[in-house]
Amino acid sequence: MADDEVIEKIRKLEWNAPYFDARSLPDPRYEYVAWIDLMGSASGLTRSLPTVANHIFKLHDAALDERERDEALFEKLRLYPVMDGLYAVTEKMEDLQYFLRCVFRRMAVDFLKANQPHKRALVRSGYAFGPVIHGSSIGDSGSIQLRNNPEYARRILLGGAMVQAYQMERAAPPFGVAVHETARTFTNSETSRPFTGKWFRWWQRREQVDAIAVPALLKAINTHFDWCSNPSDELDYPTDRLAEHRKMTAQYFDFAGHPLATDEKADRALAPALDEVEESPRSPTPEPAA
Numbered sequence: 001m002a003d004d005e006v007i008e009k010i011r012k013l014e015w016n017a018p019y020f021d022a023r024s025l026p027d028p029r030y031e032y033v034a035w036i037d038l039m040g041s042a043s044g045l046t047r048s049l050p051t052v053a054n055h056i057f058k059l060h061d062a063a064l065d066e067r068e069r070d071e072a073l074f075e076k077l078r079l080y081p082v083m084d085g086l087y088a089v090t091e092k093m094e095d096l097q098y099f100l101r102c103v104f105r106r107m108a109v110d111f112l113k114a115n116q117p118h119k120r121a122l123v124r125s126g127y128a129f130g131p132v133i134h135g136s137s138i139g140d141s142g143s144i145q146l147r148n149n150p151e152y153a154r155r156i157l158l159g160g161a162m163v164q165a166y167q168m169e170r171a172a173p174p175f176g177v178a179v180h181e182t183a184r185t186f187t188n189s190e191t192s193r194p195f196t197g198k199w200f201r202w203w204q205r206r207e208q209v210d211a212i213a214v215p216a217l218l219k220a221i222n223t224h225f226d227w228c229s230n231p232s233d234e235l236d237y238p239t240d241r242l243a244e245h246r247k248m249t250a251q252y253f254d255f256a257g258h259p260l261a262t263d264e265k266a267d268r269a270l271a272p273a274l275d276e277v278e279e280s281p282r283s284p285t286p287e288p289a290a
Contacts, residue, residue, distance in 0.1 A: 024142030028131030028159060030188045032096045034088045035165040036063070036103065039122040039174060041084035043236035048118070055121035056084050058110055059103075063088070066102040073099065078134065080157045087157055087165070089132060093183065093192055100125060100177055101202040108175060108217050117227040120220070126168025127200070128180035129187070132159030173248035174221055177202055199252055218253045222246070 038059055044052040063086055067074050076095050080087040090096050107123050114120040135156030138146060146153040164180045172178035177200040187194050203214045225246055228237050 020143045020146075021141060024139035025133060026137045026139070028133050029091070030130065030186075031089050031091050031132050031161070032093050032127060032129050032183060033132060033157075033159070033161040033165045034096055034100060034125050034127035034177075035085060035162075035169050036088065036100070036123060036125040037085040037169050039124060040235070040237065051118060052084075054119075058121065059084075059107065059123060060086065062103050062106040062110075063099075066099060066106070080155060087162060089134075089157065092189060093129075093187065093195060096127060097200060097202070100127070100200070104175060104177070104202045108214075111175075112216060112220055117224060120224050122174040122221075122224070124169055124172040124174055125177045126165050126170070126172055126180065127177065127183060128161040128164035128168060129183040130159060130161030130164065132157060132161055172199070173252045174245055175217065176248065176252045201252065203253075214253060218249070221249055225249075 036059065038052075038055055041052050041056060044055075060081055063079055063081075067077055067079060073095060076092070077088060077090040077099055080089070088096060088099055090099070104123065104125075107121065111120050111122075135146070135153040135158075136150070138153055138156075140147045161180075161182065164182060168178045168180040170178075179195050179198055179200050183195050184197070185194055203217075225242060228235055229239070229242055
């Protein structure tokens with residue numbers, strides 16, 4: 001059967017091909033995009049669904065709570081949850097960094113409070129800058145289905161910055177944030193400059209506010225690495241990646257080169273969590289996390 005005959009038969013079928021008209025797309029907006037990811041969740045879900053579900057939903061809980069507690073941030077920042085991670089999008093780098101700082105601080109407190117190794121969740125992030133399109137801004141003429149399902153459309157994010165943020169996350173150490181070259185080269189604000197450096201150290205600020213007892217966190221992360229290394233095969237944590245993460249973590253939390261800010265109020269708030277930090281032995285049978 002000739003190709004034109006096949007095409008004609010297809011046209012006569014009762015079902016229709018999906019439809020979308022890209023001419024309905026709005027002009028992209030230049031924004032900052034961060035991808036925040038829970039490390040090791042894919043392999044963890046095959047071992048203990050309740051434990052990893054706790055980690056995943058705590059991350060989403062922290063992100064939603066931080067956005068909603070700040071009314072100004074709620075209006076300026078959009079979240080796109082994707083299973084074990086989420087995208088955060090906003091026009092200003094300062095707003096994105098503030099959000100990352102708050103979410104990472106909360107996940108750090110949860111990490112410190114965990115009294116068993118398998119209840120500790122490692123997170124990391126990458127962010128970039130570039131043109132993106134939000135599904136909520138797609139015109140009505142683009143697709144009847146998307147027009148009739150606006151909640152679905154609002155969950156869609158498109159753009160190169162989204163891809164770059166996702167890829168950059170792998171260049172970050174545990175509890176670290178890696179910055180793509182786009183965010184180190186360009187900016188969409190006349191009052192701010194591109195970020196300097198490959199890593200955004202969320203725990204350090206020139207203003208002495210929003211500090212966290214990071215030395216305790218670093219100690220807990222290294223203790224967690226010790227637990228993961230014996231045996232790493234059981235946890236699907238390759239020894240070469242584990243060694244690389246140890247090295248990156250030591251460089252990221254370089255207190256000599258990047259002094260910690262101090263905040264007595266923040267230290268007091270963290271004191272109860274720090275008191276609960278333990279160097280727990282390996283648990284023979286993982287239990288669902290509390």
